[in-house]
Amino acid sequence: MATFISVPLKKSSEVDLVKPLSKFVTATYPPGEEQAEYLRAVEELNKLRKSVLGRPLDKHESSLEILLRYYDQLCAIESKFPFPELCLTFTWKDAFDKGSLFGGSVKLALASVGYEKTCVLFNVGALASQIASEQNLDDDEGLKSAAKFYQLASGAFAHIKNTVLSALNREPTMDISPETVGTLSQIMLSQAQEVFVLKATADKMKDAIIAKLANQAADYYGDAFKQCQYKENLPKEVLPVLAAKHCMMQATAEMYQSALANQKKKFGEEIARLQHATELVKTAASRYDEYVNVKDLSDKINRALTAAKKDNDFIYHDRVPEVKDLEHIGKASLVKATAVQAPLSQKFTDLFEKMVPMAVQQSVSAANSKKADTVNRLVGSLREATNLCNGVLASLNLPAALEDLSGDSVPQSILEKSRAVIQQGGLQSIEQLIKDLPELLQRNREILDESLKILNDEETTDNELRAKFNQRWARTPSGDLYKSLRAEGNNFRSILDKAVQADQVVKERYNSHCEMIVLLCKPENELSSAIPSANPAKTLQGSEVVNVLRAQLAQLDEVKRERDVLEGEIKSVTFDMTTKFLTALAQDGAINEEALTSGELDTRYGAHTQHVQQNLRRQEELLSQIQVSHQEFSALKQSNSEANNREEVLKKLASAHDSYIEISSNIKEGTKFYNDLTEILLKFQNKCSDIVFARKTERDELLKDLQQSIAREPSAPSFNVPSYQSNTPAPVPAAGGPTPAPRTVFQQQPQAKPQPPARPPPPNIPTQAASASVPVSNPVPPSSANHPPVAPTSGPSQAQGPPYPSYQGYPGYYQMPMAYNPYAYGQFNMPCLPYQAQGQVGYPGVPPAQQPYPYPQQQQPPPQQQQPYYPQQ
Numbered sequence: 001m002a003t004f005i006s007v008p009l010k011k012s013s014e015v016d017l018v019k020p021l022s023k024f025v026t027a028t029y030p031p032g033e034e035q036a037e038y039l040r041a042v043e044e045l046n047k048l049r050k051s052v053l054g055r056p057l058d059k060h061e062s063s064l065e066i067l068l069r070y071y072d073q074l075c076a077i078e079s080k081f082p083f084p085e086l087c088l089t090f091t092w093k094d095a096f097d098k099g100s101l102f103g104g105s106v107k108l109a110l111a112s113v114g115y116e117k118t119c120v121l122f123n124v125g126a127l128a129s130q131i132a133s134e135q136n137l138d139d140d141e142g143l144k145s146a147a148k149f150y151q152l153a154s155g156a157f158a159h160i161k162n163t164v165l166s167a168l169n170r171e172p173t174m175d176i177s178p179e180t181v182g183t184l185s186q187i188m189l190s191q192a193q194e195v196f197v198l199k200a201t202a203d204k205m206k207d208a209i210i211a212k213l214a215n216q217a218a219d220y221y222g223d224a225f226k227q228c229q230y231k232e233n234l235p236k237e238v239l240p241v242l243a244a245k246h247c248m249m250q251a252t253a254e255m256y257q258s259a260l261a262n263q264k265k266k267f268g269e270e271i272a273r274l275q276h277a278t279e280l281v282k283t284a285a286s287r288y289d290e291y292v293n294v295k296d297l298s299d300k301i302n303r304a305l306t307a308a309k310k311d312n313d314f315i316y317h318d319r320v321p322e323v324k325d326l327e328h329i330g331k332a333s334l335v336k337a338t339a340v341q342a343p344l345s346q347k348f349t350d351l352f353e354k355m356v357p358m359a360v361q362q363s364v365s366a367a368n369s370k371k372a373d374t375v376n377r378l379v380g381s382l383r384e385a386t387n388l389c390n391g392v393l394a395s396l397n398l399p400a401a402l403e404d405l406s407g408d409s410v411p412q413s414i415l416e417k418s419r420a421v422i423q424q425g426g427l428q429s430i431e432q433l434i435k436d437l438p439e440l441l442q443r444n445r446e447i448l449d450e451s452l453k454i455l456n457d458e459e460t461t462d463n464e465l466r467a468k469f470n471q472r473w474a475r476t477p478s479g480d481l482y483k484s485l486r487a488e489g490n491n492f493r494s495i496l497d498k499a500v501q502a503d504q505v506v507k508e509r510y511n512s513h514c515e516m517i518v519l520l521c522k523p524e525n526e527l528s529s530a531i532p533s534a535n536p537a538k539t540l541q542g543s544e545v546v547n548v549l550r551a552q553l554a555q556l557d558e559v560k561r562e563r564d565v566l567e568g569e570i571k572s573v574t575f576d577m578t579t580k581f582l583t584a585l586a587q588d589g590a591i592n593e594e595a596l597t598s599g600e601l602d603t604r605y606g607a608h609t610q611h612v613q614q615n616l617r618r619q620e621e622l623l624s625q626i627q628v629s630h631q632e633f634s635a636l637k638q639s640n641s642e643a644n645n646r647e648e649v650l651k652k653l654a655s656a657h658d659s660y661i662e663i664s665s666n667i668k669e670g671t672k673f674y675n676d677l678t679e680i681l682l683k684f685q686n687k688c689s690d691i692v693f694a695r696k697t698e699r700d701e702l703l704k705d706l707q708q709s710i711a712r713e714p715s716a717p718s719f720n721v722p723s724y725q726s727n728t729p730a731p732v733p734a735a736g737g738p739t740p741a742p743r744t745v746f747q748q749q750p751q752a753k754p755q756p757p758a759r760p761p762p763p764n765i766p767t768q769a770a771s772a773s774v775p776v777s778n779p780v781p782p783s784s785a786n787h788p789p790v791a792p793t794s795g796p797s798q799a800q801g802p803p804y805p806s807y808q809g810y811p812g813y814y815q816m817p818m819a820y821n822p823y824a825y826g827q828f829n830m831p832c833l834p835y836q837a838q839g840q841v842g843y844p845g846v847p848p849a850q851q852p853y854p855y856p857q858q859q860q861p862p863p864q865q866q867q868p869y870y871p872q873q
Contacts, residue, residue, distance in 0.1 A: 087694030114167030516656030
């Protein structure tokens, strides 16, 4: 009875996990111990896959443990790596497809880690079924192990049934389709129930319990048989084994229920059940004897039936009821498909335990972006206030106006500004930085254009193949797959356009202040001579207005120093949302990034925001006071045109210094921006190259599969029957080439064979006469001898031999000159006759001398009209 069904393993092509995963690690994590640890983990993951799928697995629990560890690791990293962007393509063959002569086995390649998980879980169920079938069922531990592994296999297949369509988002191969794995799950559950029947029998449990267990097993096998009836992809021995097991389990249930009837003194029911069991066993033996062995069960039932009949005939004389009148046997199930819930392995340790899931990484990235926006907003408002302050003071010529009371020397503040400009490189440093900007911009544009070009080229190729193969081209369109990359590329292009505008603003500002910056770079004596002199102003050194202005400027300097300190504090705030996001993901299963980030930003930057606002208000008040005091100061000064010219030059020099500092800072920031953007664009280019390479690999695999599938299709062309095999005259072929010979299955016709006439010698016809028609000699009256095979003259001819397709890009039918010999086909194993040269007439050729010529000789039409060709295979 112990014939159990096991499932073959799926086979996978080799995949390099190291390159794409390592690229992601190096691009995401900075160099250091953490990155090195993740790179080592990638190597270990690649070795784990090779140990699981790169070699045959033994039917042992240790092999299953490695398979479970790999499945658990896939579940653990699925959320930690952006597999759709990495485009790792996994290729798996159909477990039940053995391939064909002209095409390989059915396989599917998908860039989906969900597909990899599904196929690995299928192998978990398959290997569990193989291990269970290897257990010693005469031993109690063997029975327990077999039941455990069958239930694990059933759970694995059931899990695939519920998740495969959502994991793949396309039609799977037949072996992992919901219908097939649902059937396999039911088969495994049936076998687990049968093992419990064997265990109950070995443990000598009550007859009523064994009967219920066996009846439940029969019911499970019946369900599996119904599901399996129309599954052509399953092995041919599965269906008869299930039918036989259904009969045998039902017979077992009837046998143990008959023993219960005997205990209840229902001897007629006992005999009826044993007779029904005998019929069931005979059915299994007669129909499925080559698949199962029912001898032991049959002998046991026959002995019980013989004894029961003997006792009833001599002692009890109880009436034997009909089978339909018997009470139904109860059912008891002791099996349940093992739920698949990671981790399946008790020894599993996540290689990427410290790596956060992609959902957390994305949320952290979004939070960091909002943090940067907050910092930029606060720092930007502080710098804007500083620029405003410098502009107002430059327009009032402060503090130079307070220092320039003599009217003939260079104010100390202007000298300090001149020294600061010279110390930072002067005009030459700015000109060099401005000159480098276009080169940096062009380099970034070229990288971006090249990245988008490779996407466009691959998408064009994909669209052409989709238009060529139509529905056969069953893969995600490149246009849909590249949407996120194109959006990212458009974002980069927009950033570059804005950067160009910013560069233009900086250049215009530089051009407007270039003359004064050149003046600031001159020595002190040249600077002094370039500044117009004025009559000495009135003595204002001891006036109260000057003292008030100086006090107000000192307070303004203090406000500016506070701003610098405040800017440093804002930039130094630590902000890490990883822990909070991980906690939220563990508790709620999702992350409300907006709410969590907003709350944390308010906590970390709320006080700094208040300080910034207070600082800005304080500056605004001081500037208003300084403007009022400056008006009083200007009224006290002696006003003339020379003094106004001098003051105007001093204002321009102060403004040129401020502009120089700002322009220099802007250009350095622009240079850093372009250099940083180059690194980002190079990563973007690598991402585009990787996905295009993966798509090309997937495309080549799909083209190969299409080639094989087309080769398996029965698509041979139909040819008309040649004129010399029909009563109608043969049409004259086109001048472009000879007519291809038909590939026909010949059938014997009840036609009399004409007597062959005397064979004339081969005529010697010149080339010019070869095109003339040759009259056909009258045949001799037919005889009753063997008939030659004649092609049917009605209906299209049937293709002979395997079909070969012809499509663009691959050689199709090539016409090869060969002699046409209809007698070499099919069951008539006649020798092939020699090929006739173009100038010869005579068909089918000159047979060897001293041999009778068995068939009538037909005269050939002109050579140009008959040069049959075989399609090149």
